[in-house]
Amino acid sequence: MLAAMVNAAEVNAADVQNVSLLYGNFAALRRVTCSFATGGMHLLLGENGAGKSTLLRILAGLITPSGGTVRVLEGSPAERRSRIAYMSHASMLYDEMTAMENLRYFAQLGCAPGTCALCHASPEMSLRAVGLDHTLTRPVSQYSQGMRQRVSLARVLLTDPELLLLDEPFSNMDGTGARDLVALLQDVLTWPLTTGASTGVAKRTIILTTHQHDLVSGAVDSTTRLERGTIAAEQSVAA
């Protein structure tokens, strides 16, 4: 909630109210309430199993919580699907296709009726932005883990999302690569939006989880710490 107070005049990019998620007797999340202000980078911290990835998947609309409400960009995650991008631990790419083939395919899938095929960013630009060569002809299965991670990030950048949900984006990267990626994410926040102006929300927001928090500590606007499925602490940089 502290994150929200930083810019209270604006609409929050995401609001989570009393959200719980039960798997049988196990509560992955217990009455979690938090908000993420529009614009800027927000960090979710916590040990393994604290509920960070679960919270991100709920925000993306991939999981329906057992209780509570979730609002993303002033709507439900399902309603805002085209304006949210989610990057998971897994690459979410077809192993047999090259990076360009994957990106072209997902770019065309993300287009609304009546728009051109590659309406937002071009796959070449997205790949270059994450530091990869778009002329690579190898299938993704032959890439290193770090390269797959970069292609995965290029895939989420393609759709010109207002809200980026990134689950451990630096986990397989070397130090230099990870620092480059943090710089890229800071840059992404400044990219002009071609969508979303209709709601008055015209800033990009990034919510990410990482165990390498020292990498992003200078770049984040707020930090939320989860412990065993509950919010343990919230801190905004301004506070």
Place this chain on the structure above:
Amino acid sequence: MTKARHYLSIVLLHLRKELHLEWRSRDAITGMLFFTLLIAVVFSLAFDPTSNPTLARQISGGIAWIGLLFAATTSLNGSWAREQRNQVLDAHRLSPAPPSALFVGKALANFLFVTLVEVVLVPVFVLFYNIRPLGQASLLWLILPLGTWALVLNGTFFSALSLRSRNRDLLLPLILFPISIPALLAVVNGTTSVITGEFDPNLWIRLLAGFDIIFTVVALLLFGTVLHAE
């Protein structure tokens, strides 16, 4: 109109991707082809159809379709494996593209793969079972696609439904075979009637067409729920 065109473009996008991936791996077609050829050869050795042409005519339709059903099941079981690997299915769940377009694209691709196997299988059957149709052979142009669509439509749908099950290799045939009984009955009888020329296949063709229409509509309506199931 724009929406319909968009839907069609997404279906074609999925179809192109499926054909592209199959062209690279050749997993589905190779497996199905060898499986059905093996069944054709094994049954021809077991029954010796050349010594009894009447019996050969009566059983060859059934053998061909049972072989295709088994072969298609092995291939259809893995038809969503690529989407399951690397959580690609989540990317589809998050995509604003219509979920049913993904299903139609995949079902059409599977239809083309099974059709290709049939194209190879028909001359093999003619050779091994020494058969020539005594009925109206042109009706096979109707029976083969309708029967193939019934097979791949349900196979693709129930394969997606059983994705999250641990025993999905077993679950698919357990669901698919009983549900396909009316279609199997129609397609086997339709094919046999064309080969033997003993009875009119029109009733079976109508039954097959009805089965295809009903199950296509149901699958299109339910696929979104199946895709977004947690």
